Amino acid sequence: MTETSLRRPGRRPPSSRGEAATLRARRRRLQPRGLPWIIPALVLSGGLIYYCIGYTGYISTLDWDGISPDPTSVGANNFVRILQDPVFWQAVQHTVLFFIVTFVLQTFLGFLFAVLLHSRIKVAVVYKVIVFVPVVLAPAIMAPVFRQLFAPDGELNWVLQHVGLGALAQPWIGQTSTALPVIMVITIWQWTGLTFVLYFAAMGQVDESVLEAARIDGAGNIRTIANIIWPDVRGTTVALAILSAIGALKTFDIPWLVTIAGPNEATEFLGTYIYKMTIQLDHVGYAAALSVILLIVALVMAIGFQLAGREREVRD
């Protein structure tokens, strides 16, 4: 991006120095001022968001219930309390675990679907639609469906009992050991379609002749996929990792609506914890401090991914 912005428009090398100077002057005169054009976006997006971040930073130093007119300032006390808060650390643990599991499984499933649907499967479009439809459905609307599906007398247990695995039937949502996996399964159900579509498109750009050459050299299906296709779509994998990581930090709808972040905080995420603290428990100052930490984590992560991506490019 920096490269494009530094380059002056127009690529023709000028023939003489004098001409170059006039050309540059003309170009400059011809390129009108752009600041007024970007101001609406800066005001709407930057203005609103940075205003909120600044405000959050201020609230995070208060002991405030969100209503009282004169909150007391407590300095960094909220942050100290957060670091000693076991629920906070639980939420962090859940987020990390959630990211790793959902990312790995989504990548595996999405990649496999993409490879398979590139393999002259009949009625491929039907499979494509089935896998992608969850992406467009609102998690909030699907939540009641999953509450029923995973209920003690729900469809999952019914299926298990009818295929002879009745011993596995259990109250999936109601016990701490399975609640988090349920949230992961729902998320994977929802987002594998996106992973699949991205890989599917990326694989369409793999050079056919390279594949053919590999085949002629005797490479089997597995080798072709592992040594040619998988490295070729690495850019997509990196993009998906960033999306998944940001998604994990933003997780709110599904744990809130399916398990109410429980039982016993088993599915507590930073998003649900902040929501609870802000709206239900009126610890607005504490929630703001949590928000600040969440923001810093998100930003550090984004920069980290950016740097890692750049390093990779240099090495190639």
Add this chain to the structure above:
Amino acid sequence: MFEARSPLARVGLQLLVTVMVIPFLFPLVVMVQGSLAGAGWGNYAAVLAVPGLGQFFLNSVIIAASVIVLVYVVTMLAAYGFAKLRVPVRELWFWLLLACLTLPEVVLLAPLFATDTALGLYDTYWSVVLPLAALQVPFAVLLTRNFIEGIPTELFEAARVDGASSMRGFLYLVIPLTRPIAAAVLIFTLIGAWNDYLMPLVFLQSTDMQTITLVPQFFQGEFSNDQTKILASAVLTALPEVIAYLCLQRLFERGLSAGALK
């Protein structure tokens, strides 16, 4: 990519995909089947008979449409400015916008709540439209800027030589030429706004302002946990999204994946 030479292998692959999609289909089957349990189609009749269901849809349409218009206008202007016009410290502004990409919306709750009540915006469409649009703009600008940078600068210069102002260049060059990327922006903004749950949950209190993502909750109160009717309402609210997707399949898939592909 898999090369299946023998008919047996081909059947095997087909079987594998079929088995793999079953878990994806399962919740949808449960949803439809559950909505028809007990009273059958009567569940749908009962749900449709509840006054106000149309209002939820209308609110979602109003909010999504406003967000889309706002995002589209602001994004096109900014992307043109960033890509083709002279902006001092351009990259600084750009990165300031991009940093907002990672922002979880829950972070905005407390400050927005305090500000909305102070300005009297609480429980109005604005309290949801503005933050949703603000959160969508950075990504939209990123995509559109990259797209406009691909348009040859000579085109804009030629227009200027012919006496066109930058506004005319914008209206007659940028707007028509960016149609493909505008479609992508439209789709992911639509999905983001239409499916959002947190903002309407917190900022829209009165029932006649609420959006379709709050419908299941509304019906939990209305039918005191009659699961079949709740599922019927879920099917009804999901239906427009599924139909829209089936009609504009390509556009949806491209729109949602536009950011990750070159």
